[in-house]
Amino acid sequence: MKKFFVIFSLLCASFALSAESAQDVIKVFCDLDRVPDYNYTTLILENIERNGKIEVLEINQYGSGVDNGLKNVAFDFKSPASVKGMRVLQLEKIKKADDRYVYMPKLRQARRIPMADRTKSFGxxxxxxxxxxxxxxxxxxxxxxxxxxxxxVNGTTYNCWKIKSVPYKKSEVEYAYQVSWFDKKTYIPVHIEYFDAKERMIKLYECLKIEMVKGVTGIEYPLRRSNCITNLITGRKTTATVKDYVFDEEISDTYFTQNWLVTGKASKAKNKK
Known part of the structure; x- marks a missing residue:
C-alpha cells in the first residue's frame, strides 16, 4: 500500500525496530500507521535559479488518513499570482494507481493527471x-x-542505511534508479541521489532539518522542517520549508473532493463549531 509524500513535510515516527534488509527499512518508512490521521501545513517553497534569482511560493496542504487507512492529500496554491488558485488533489487507491487531479484557474477547469505527466514539475x-x-x-x-x-547533511551527522532502489516500471518515473541514506533513528531519508540510465546523477534531495513536534493529542512526530531538491543538469533548486503545522486535528473530508478542487471551498470538520 502506498502513501503520499506529504511533499514537503513528510512525517514518520521513530521505532526501535532493527531492520535487517533494505525491504524492511522501506516497509517501515511506508507504514501508514506512523503518521497523523490528519495534518495541515503551510509550506514556503523557494525556486532558486542558477543566477541567484528567487521565486517564493506559498501552499496550504491538507492530509487525511482516516479513509480505510488511505492517504488523501490536497494542495492549495496561495501565491505568487502566477500560480494562485491552482489546486492539486491526490487520492490513494487500494491495489490501483492513485487518482491525481489538478485545477488550473487560468483554464477554469480540472483535469486528471495521467501517468505520463506525473514526472513533470509540481507547480x-x-x-x-x-x-x-x-x-x-x-x-x-x-x-x-x-x-x-x-x-x-546541513551540519548534522546521521547514522544510516544506504539503499539502492530500482523501479520495476521505469516508464512511470523520471530516473533509472535512486540511492537513499535512511536515518536509523527516524527512518527518514536524509539524502537521496537520482541517476539516469547513463549512470549520471541528475537530481539530489536533502533533508536540511528534522524537528520533533507534537500533535494536538500530544503524540510526537519527527517533521521534515526543511528540504531541498536540486536539478544537477540545470543548477536550479527548490527549497521547501514548513512554516506552520497542525497535526491530529480533524480536517473536513470535503477537502478531498472534486467540488473543493474546482471551487476551493470546504465545510468545517464535524466536531468543529
Whole structure:
C-alpha cells in the first residue's frame, strides 16, 4: 500500500525496530500507521535559479488518513499570482494507481493527471508530481548497499542505511534508479541521489532539518522542517520549508473532493463549531 509524500513535510515516527534488509527499512518508512490521521501545513517553497534569482511560493496542504487507512492529500496554491488558485488533489487507491487531479484557474477547469505527466514539475518547482508521494516497498527492487554508514547533511551527522532502489516500471518515473541514506533513528531519508540510465546523477534531495513536534493529542512526530531538491543538469533548486503545522486535528473530508478542487471551498470538520 502506498502513501503520499506529504511533499514537503513528510512525517514518520521513530521505532526501535532493527531492520535487517533494505525491504524492511522501506516497509517501515511506508507504514501508514506512523503518521497523523490528519495534518495541515503551510509550506514556503523557494525556486532558486542558477543566477541567484528567487521565486517564493506559498501552499496550504491538507492530509487525511482516516479513509480505510488511505492517504488523501490536497494542495492549495496561495501565491505568487502566477500560480494562485491552482489546486492539486491526490487520492490513494487500494491495489490501483492513485487518482491525481489538478485545477488550473487560468483554464477554469480540472483535469486528471495521467501517468505520463506525473514526472513533470509540481507547480513550476523542481519537485515533480511523483515526489509528492512515497513509493511502496514493492514498487522497487531495493538493495542494501551499506547497513552502517554516516552522512552529514546541513551540519548534522546521521547514522544510516544506504539503499539502492530500482523501479520495476521505469516508464512511470523520471530516473533509472535512486540511492537513499535512511536515518536509523527516524527512518527518514536524509539524502537521496537520482541517476539516469547513463549512470549520471541528475537530481539530489536533502533533508536540511528534522524537528520533533507534537500533535494536538500530544503524540510526537519527527517533521521534515526543511528540504531541498536540486536539478544537477540545470543548477536550479527548490527549497521547501514548513512554516506552520497542525497535526491530529480533524480536517473536513470535503477537502478531498472534486467540488473543493474546482471551487476551493470546504465545510468545517464535524466536531468543529
Amino acid at each position: 513550476g518547482t523542481e519537485f515533480t508530481y511523483n515526489d509528492m508521494r512515497i513509493r511502496n516497498e514493492d514498487e522497487d527492487d531495493n538493495i542494501m548497499m551499506d547497513d552502517n554508514v554516516k552522512i552529514t
